[in-house]
Amino acid sequence: MTKNIFENFSNNSPKGESFVPVQRAKYDFAVAYPDPESIPIDGLTNSISEALSREGKDLAIYPDKQGYPPLRQFVAEKLLLERQIPLESNEIILTSGSNQAIYMTAEILLDPGDVVITDDFLYSGTINIFQRFGAKILGIPSNNLGIDVECLEKNIKKLTKEKNKPKLIYLIPTFQNPQGWSLDLEKRKQIVLISKKYSIPILEDDCYVDLSFYGENLPSIKSLDPECDVIYVGSFSKTIAPGMRMGFLTAPEEYLNRLRRILPSGGVNQFASLAIYHYSKNSLPSHIESINKILLNKKNTMISALEEYFGKNAKWNNPNGGLYIWVKLPKHSDTSIAEPIAFNQNVGFLPGVLFSADGFSGKNKMRLCFGFNQPKEIQEGIKKLSNVFYELDYL
Amino acid sequence: MTKNIFENFSNNSPKGESFVPVQRAKYDFAVAYPDPESIPIDGLTNSISEALSREGKDLAIYPDKQGYPPLRQFVAEKLLLERQIPLESNEIILTSGSNQAIYMTAEILLDPGDVVITDDFLYSGTINIFQRFGAKILGIPSNNLGIDVECLEKNIKKLTKEKNKPKLIYLIPTFQNPQGWSLDLEKRKQIVLISKKYSIPILEDDCYVDLSFYGENLPSIKSLDPECDVIYVGSFSKTIAPGMRMGFLTAPEEYLNRLRRILPSGGVNQFASLAIYHYSKNSLPSHIESINKILLNKKNTMISALEEYFGKNAKWNNPNGGLYIWVKLPKHSDTSIAEPIAFNQNVGFLPGVLFSADGFSGKNKMRLCFGFNQPKEIQEGIKKLSNVFYELDYL
Known part of the structure; x- marks a missing residue:
């Protein structure tokens, strides 16, 4: 049977060296x-003990597909207060780290051959996700104020003329990974205008915003214009722990509807959600x-x-x-x-x-x-x- | 921008009514x-407290992509003892419930138009997963001993002649969902022969095997013949809690290699893995x-x-x-x-x-x-x- 093994796999199943x-x-x-x-x-131990004694029986229930409602409410309040993004908790989906949030966004938006615009250097895991959906990555040069907006628009114009308008602009505007800069406010505003002008959604990956050493942050791109289609992603990996695997996203309703339809049936980990919520409501700030x-x-x-x-x-x-x-x-x-x-x-x-x-x-x-x-x-x-x-x- | 919204989505992004x-x-x-x-x-509370006090700092580390090694070792020993499947822990991948295990299997095997053979009635969530990859589901009649094997082979022959050989046989052989029967041993053996004869892998979903009221179980399909390509899936959802979101899979090495390449970068939830491992090693049986x-x-x-x-x-x-x-x-x-x-x-x-x-x-x-x-x-x-x-x- 082994001789025929390769005909068993799907065309897009990635091949390559074994996992190291x-x-x-x-x-x-x-x-x-x-x-x-x-x-x-200690905080997590106490929180999960408190949560299990109050709500442990609920672990018997398959969790809400969008994630534990009190934690979604907590995220909504945090995003309003700190990122000036007004939301209902129903507009938030909890995800297994930001990774799943980016994966799901790619899944609803990208077909093979589609172009995704990114910074010149970005986290390789994200590049891999876009490539999994057959997308071409177009990196735009950046300096210490972030992406070159003129070059961004020039490329969009050119690709649009070639009938291959980019499907997504992916940015880590705050404390960019790996380059460390934050995207200048004026550039954030210009990118919003470009996104609207060409009708290309932005994926704003704001995973590092909480790690602000001097307390002040530039406004989120999502807060600048409610008319702009921004999918916004955040995470507890850098503030509580990566091993908790807890991230979240929000997006305009049309996008949320598509995202809801591809949610795994069991939702995000309920046990970790209970611990994070009970810990965060008292101790996160x-x-x-x-x-x-x-x-x-x-x-x-x-x-x-x-x-x-x-x-x-x-x-x-x-x-x-x-x-x-x-x-x-x-x-x-x-x-x-x-x-x-x-x-x-x-x-x-x-x-x-x-x-x-x-x-x-x-x-x-x-x-x-x-x-x-x-x-x-x-x-x-x-x-x-x-x-x-x-x-x-x-x- | 909203008027153009639908051109933004990928061709396969599922549409439909909003989520209720x-x-x-x-x-x-x-x-x-x-x-x-x-x-x-109480068991989970004590286990996570013990685990965090010993290994809590490891939550800072992005977990092993295949999942927490001691829990994989535990699963390997359990599968050897109870399902007669000899395994190294490196041949096990922990997943977010059995759902993710089935999803990943579908992802590496299925292209649009491929046929998956199943029982006549099965869990709708699994049907949805196969359909997400564009597969056609062919249900084979069953009685209280399980699937009609003659009918199964007749259909495989016919489809193979039509150049559309099925890509996968999906079965819940033990305490089938929703029908409750267990697949007869003789039928298990016949299906193994058919799988090898036509070179079609089997996905054995063994999520209910632990819930055996009279203590005896039929052998797993995977244990019957090491030469047969069986992807085997199990879960802690029915024994500990669905909210823990913990399942696992094992498969022949060629399949594992493909599966390892599509694992999300953060692996499965480490916090829940710690609790499940420390609970299970003492108390699961x-x-x-x-x-x-x-x-x-x-x-x-x-x-x-x-x-x-x-x-x-x-x-x-x-x-x-x-x-x-x-x-x-x-x-x-x-x-x-x-x-x-x-x-x-x-x-x-x-x-x-x-x-x-x-x-x-x-x-x-x-x-x-x-x-x-x-x-x-x-x-x-x-x-x-x-x-x-x-x-x-x-x-």
């Missing part, structure tokens, strides 16, 4: 972990305040270490929030070559090409995440990493 | 709830024993009530496990007409047509679930339901 579990370095600047010391273990102090300290440590060990041939941004520093090494550098060498020295980072919309740019760039290690380790790890780059003649 | 939240009757024989009094609330006593009592109560109130014009099976009784009313009955009338009397059930593979058979049939209500309520509810049917002249 992620390996982790001691100095792990690679994966986007929050601070493990700040996981609110103060918890976020405390993790931002910790992250600011870690970021400052990493910036100081870069200044001390990386010298003047490398450049990096100094983000106001989020988890990432985006480093540019001299042009001849190749971070994909350096990555396994650094890993042998117990230092992990992600090479820039992993994030490139075109699949090949970013050879001399890399993403460092300052969330996981403690400050002393950050200092040690950056020193070790600089040694790797010096030996490769990159610094 | 499920309404529940007091006597809820409709949805497949387990006994709410048996949700192991005794918990299953105790819920089976409760369910057997409820089943016997429902059977007695049917005998008392439904008289001789209706027929039903008396299952050895699972959650369902499948009732056949006289031919002129229409359970879709009766359903809203019964609902007004606070009795819920699901009409047979909801389960029919062809979308129209089963007009005079219905599924009763005896899991949710307490015995006294079961008796009351069946009496009320019989009154509805008498007034409609169905009994």
Whole structure:
């Protein structure tokens, strides 16, 4: 039977090398972990105990497909207060992390050959999702104020003329992953106008907005104009824990209707929803305040270490929030070559090409995440990493 | 912008009426709830407290994409012991309920127009999944020993001749939903031979096997022949709680490789995985024993009530496990007409047509679930339901 195996699979089933579990370095600047010391273990334990004693029998019931209503109400109130997005809780869908929210959005919008416009560099997991639906990714150059809006519109015009109008503009406007910048307010407004002019919806991925070290955030794109079709995605992964797998989305009603029809029948994890809701209603704001102090300290440590060990041939941004520093090494550098060498020295980072919309740019760039290690380790790890780059003649 | 809205969506995005939240009757024989009094609330609370105090910091880490390794190991040992399926834990993928396991299997196997062979009546959620991938469902008649194997092979032969060989045989061989029977051992063996002869994989959905009231189960299809391509799916929804959203699958390596490539990047819910693992390793076997006593009592109560109130014009099976009784009313009955009338009397059930593979058979049939209500309520509810049917002249 095995000889015929390949005819058994669907045409779009991705092939390729077998899955390799992620390996982790001691100095792990690679994966986007929050601070493990700040996981609110006692808070979650108390919350789930309280929730189960009150509502545990409800676990017998297949959960609401859009997700646990009190948690949706909590998200609605948070989005009104902090992102100026007025919502009913029925306009919110809880998802298994932001990943499922982006996946579902791609599923209702994209057909093979469709174009999705993104930043020049973005999280590779998101690129993979769009590619799963056969989409072509068009990355637009950005600087420290975000995407080049003129170039964005020029490309939309050109593609529209070629009868291949983009189906979606995907943006992480706040503390962008991996580049760390926040999209300028004026640019946010211009993009809203472009979205309306060409009738192309925006997917605003606002997963990092809570990790704002200095307290102020630019308005969400979704809040700027209720007439603009913005699908808005958020997450508890960076504020409570990735292992809780809890994200959410909201969108204009026409989109919500399509999304509701593809929801898995069991909805999102009810057990985790109970814990997150009971924890968040009392403790989330103060918890976020405390993790931002910790992250600011870690970021400052990493910036100081870069200044001390990386010298003047490398450049990096100094983000106001989020988890990432985006480093540019001299042009001849190749971070994909350096990555396994650094890993042998117990230092992990992600090479820039992993994030490139075109699949090949970013050879001399890399993403460092300052969330996981403690400050002393950050200092040690950056020193070790600089040694790797010096030996490769990159610094 | 709204006038152009429909051009924004993908061609396969399901349209249709807006989502209506499920309404529940007091006597809820409709949805497949387990006994709410048996949700192991204290056990889960203690388990998650223990797990978080030991491993809570690991929530900071994006979980293993295949799922929490100790829980996979637990599942491997359980499947070896109880279903005679020898496995490494790396051959198991944890999923968000069995729903995601079936969805992912459909995703790697099915292209639009492909045929999936099923029982004549099966869970509508599964039908929906196959249809989402554009598959045609071909239901094969069954009796109280399960699917008609001769008819199965005749159809495969015919379709193969028409160059449309079925891509998948989907079966719930044990305590079938909604029909309650278990597939006869001889038929299991014949189906394995057919699967190999025509090179068509089997998806064995074994979600109900733990709910075995008399302790003995027929061997799993997967255990009968390691050369047969069987994707095997199980779940904790019926033994611990649906709200935990925890299922699992295993499959031959070629299938696992495809499945690993479409796993969501965050894996299954880690928080729920921790609770389930720490609960299950000590308590699952005794918990299953105790819920089976409760369910057997409820089943016997429902059977007695049917005998008392439904008289001789209706027929039903008396299952050895699972959650369902499948009732056949006289031919002129229409359970879709009766359903809203019964609902007004606070009795819920699901009409047979909801389960029919062809979308129209089963007009005079219905599924009763005896899991949710307490015995006294079961008796009351069946009496009320019989009154509805008498007034409609169905009994």
